[in-house]
Amino acid sequence: MKTKLLSILVNNHPGVTARISGLFLRRGYNITSFTGEETSSPEISRITVSVESTEENFEHIRHQVLKLYDVKKAVELKREEAIVKEFAMAKIMLTPESTRKIKEWYDNYDAVIIDADTEVLIFQICNTKEKIDSFYEEIRPYGIVETIRSGVIALSRGKRNIYGEDTLHY
Numbered sequence: 001m002k003t004k005l006l007s008i009l010v011n012n013h014p015g016v017t018a019r020i021s022g023l024f025l026r027r028g029y030n031i032t033s034f035t036g037e038e039t040s041s042p043e044i045s046r047i048t049v050s051v052e053s054t055e056e057n058f059e060h061i062r063h064q065v066l067k068l069y070d071v072k073k074a075v076e077l078k079r080e081e082a083i084v085k086e087f088a089m090a091k092i093m094l095t096p097e098s099t100r101k102i103k104e105w106y107d108n109y110d111a112v113i114i115d116a117d118t119e120v121l122i123f124q125i126c127n128t129k130e131k132i133d134s135f136y137e138e139i140r141p142y143g144i145v146e147t148i149r150s151g152v153i154a155l156s157r158g159k160r161n162i163y164g165e166d167t168l169h170y
Helices: 016-027 055-066 096-109 129-142
Strands: 002-011 031-038 044-053 071-077 082-093 112-116 120-127 144-149 153-156
Touching (some): 016 044, 120 129
Antiparallel strands (some): 002 044, 002 071, 031 044, 082 120, 082 144
């Protein structure tokens, strides 16, 4: 099984995310990430679902998603043809040792301090899942207080887009 990405355009109506996630649940697929946001058109939202699946099962679930009320389009985003990122924040204890590592974390992970006080530092990082996982392992010895992640977001590279055009949509 591989992690597959499904990008979905939907009418921005109450219950649409519940119908989509319920479909995955009923079919027994494990969603590893589910993110969404209104597009520049307030009537349309875009949802990105990351799911563990075989190629055959993924295509089946994509077709099932397309049958749902309010779903306008559902396309696979292949990782090699997309920019795939996650956003995360991590709060760690402020110690002399963690202070010495800040430049290294910035250089290796693009981690930026967004808040600090006398006891803790809060970092933000926007990177791949693997880089964020690695960053979390790197900071673990310095006392993680708490962490949060956004889940996967992705866009096709170049001018191609979910609307099926090689031109600007807006």
